[in-house]
Amino acid sequence: MQTRAELTELTRRLVSVPSHDDETAAGDEIESWLDEETDASVTRDDAGNVLARRGGTGPTLALVGHHDVVPPDPSQVVGGDPDDTTEYVVEERDGRLYGRGTADMKGAVAALMLAFRDADLSPGPGISTDPGATGDPAEVGAPELVFASFVGEEVGGEGVRAAIDDGFVPDFAVVGEGSTNYSKSGVTDVVVAHKGRRASTVVARGEACHASEPERGVNAVYRACDAVDALREMEPPEADLYGERLSGTMAVTGIDGGSAWNVVPERCEVTVDERTVPGKRLFLEGLEEADGIRVRTDQDLPPMACEDGAFADLALDAAREGQDGDPEFVTKPHATDAGWLAAAGTACVVCGPSEPGEAHTKTESVSVDVLERCYRIYRGAAERFPAEG
Template sequence: MDIADLTEELVAIPSHRAGDHDERAAGDFIASWLRERTDATVRRDGAGNVIARKGTGPSLALVGHHDVVPPDDSQIEGDDYAVERRNGRLYGRGTADMKGCVAAAMLAFAAVDPAGELVFASFVGEEQGGIGCRAAIEDGFAPDYAVVGEGSTGYSAAGVTDVAVAHKGRRGSTIVAEGEAAHASEPEAGENAVYRACDAVDVVRDVQFPETAVLGHSLSGSVAVTEIDGGSAWNVVPERCEVTVDERTVPGERAPLERVETVDGVSLRIDQDLPPMACGDAAFADAVQSAAAAAQDGTPEQVVKPHATDAGWLADAGTDCVVVGAAEPGEAHTADESVSIDVLDRCRAIYGRVARMWDGAQN
């Protein structure tokens, strides 16, 4: 089946988490397609993930997700998502992130006689913090290796599909400063929560960004205050103030944000902690890079990504991961989201090459 045709069919199925547009119909389509075209064991787990297996030996998983962020109004056509083929690209919600590479993985999975056990997994809820991936891991999903089909094209050079051996995570925190309300005409009668929050922000500004290296590639994190909310009226000393902090984490490191709690009346709440990813097997990364080189004219490199993916959850659970996908920087989550059809077909070829030769014994 043609990669563009399959991607169009999959993209047209609404799959954002809102009312009747959740991921069930897309998951049904994927599972039915695999059952009709392969002799693999295909199952839907309790979370709605689609997981298929064939072959024996060390396991390699081709991993994606079939949920998307809510579409722009221009990306809706009746009860479906709009999909348009133009100038060698497919346009529509989910083309780049990441139904195109789910389709590429489906085709590779169906066509390949794997060297070991080949696993296909398409998760739900990636856009909500990895809900599906985490549920699968809790249910025992533990492949030895994984190629995650998030975007890795255009990092080293325009149009080149690279191999991401690491990516940052994201920790979202809230600094909560509490004080005592008073009339603003007598500020000394209270404790100003905004002042305490400002003292905590000064602590954040002095925090060193975390850094590490993965397979010889440097990875630097960041910390930024992004929102502040406090006070109830212009003439009242505020008794509460909250400050949002966005931290991009790196493998094995976290910024010491707990230092803000040295300020009187200040506490730190962790709201989200999406783990970073680091590939721990150089031979696996090199093998995928070789497969990527054989599938294109450009010269792929090993790179690092700034964005968190489900690869972080898998790596945290012990799977050696790389990220290889068609999406280019800046394509995902936009009103004119699109993906190159040729690069989708390239990713299908890369996934197939890796599955045919990787059985975990190369290293």
């Protein structure tokens, strides 16, 4: 019961602090708690990320979250004005905590923090230490446990990219984004792959003229429509990972062209949302073979696939031990900071309390029971790390 009470209180503490346009105060809360509750080395980088380290200097396992959130609904703000925010509303009803960031993802951050503090890092049989090591976790060769909470995840992974640029590339990571109720109700699964997102703009250029003599110009809208037809003919790629089929998608989400009803347009833009899969993507550049067409990439969030089967198995074992249900390897349709870490060389899995449909809503909530479950999973993964062999 003590863990439940701590989880509830810490989640409430983190969620109440606004962090949709400035993550500083939320980072302060995390940093001060880590300083008070652990003997870890706690740092804050220039981007605002909070990092804490404990254990040895051997292989590194990172427990990863983010403390920024999307803008709140007025009902989620004390006083009701998101533009004049000093505190978010946090309520507990029927075993759930309600408020902006409870599910995505300050509840998970609280569970990660407690697991980071409580994990027993005593070397186990799978740990390779130097000859003559005493068994103290600080020995060279003993694993290092890292807690990381990033800023800017909701706007494209700004925090994690800054950390990677500064040299933060752990060997392994458990990212606490949502994986609950994916395979079935009542379980928290282990995500071994997720899609990325590439946002592109197809720019069509023509030559303007008076619409009464359209043959004198080149209609950019027509060129854009030809490009849309070519897009519709493209088959989104697929990837098979751990027995799961991950399918990409593509959707044209906007078109903008023309300046007046009597002018043949000289420019038209088409926005494209593409969900990418590991190792494959649509060949949008092929559109540029047509006259007057250029493709601009506006955002490219990388997909993720766990490249270390033994680590994935370790995480699944921890998930099985941490709950009564039967968790499975699953895939996730949303991009996360795990994609950036995986691209940098970290073997990642995603596991967390958020359920499909909870994040970014005005009724956002998280189950306290599931927060406890995730705490057990995170702690179990840390205490199993590294696997025997």
